[in-house]
Amino acid sequence: MYGLVNQAVQDLVVEAYGVDVWNNIKTEAGVDEEKFVSNQAYDDKVTYDLVGAASKILNAPAEDILKLFGEHWVLKTATQGYGDLMDAAGDSLGEFLAYLPNFHTRVRLIFPDLHPPSFKVSDVEEDRLILHYYSERDGLQPFVVGLIEGLGKRFETPATATYIKGRAEGEDHDEFLVTWSGSPE
DSSP states (O other): OBHHHHHHHHHHHHHHHOHHHHHHHHHHHTOOOSSOOTTSBOOHHHHHHHHHHHHHHHTOOHHHHHHHHHHHIIIIIHHHHHHHHHHHTOSSHHHHHHHHHHHHHHHHHHSTTOOOOEEEEEEEETTEEEEEEEOSSSSOHHHHHHHHHHHHHHTTOOEEEEEEEOGGGTOSSEEEEEEEOOOOO
8 A cells, every 4th residue: 555545544543642652553563664655655564554553552443443544534635635636526425426436547647556446336326326345455344434434524414334245245346335315505
């Protein structure tokens, strides 16, 4: 994963718990990077180790940390890192989700060595759709849930993502029922 991801993990922890907790997490994870370079690729193991160490240090399930991180990613990191691209992807949650399959194609122009997940949408209705999530990385379903909830906050439209089925059941990808209600006034 790119350093931007690890920087975002650091930002989340420092913002919520302080620098000392971040330093403890890095030590627990065996990570000695003083600073992550946003456009440099790092082994995925670094990110997984940071999440595992955060789970241990914060005494919270890794799933909860990943969900919180997904929300943080949408509301802070992605907005700061490529806000114009986020803004161009739609004026509402429904529009953004419909555009999501194309989003990482555009992000790859910024980060050419990126190995992002891919998304497809189906069964689109006025306030719901099925989100198909394809990734070579395991265990990031809670991150996707956090992304969706963060997007709901970004668009002031309460949203939920419920895991339906996926790789854990032998499928080639994960599926989420995404629902939302209301719209910005």
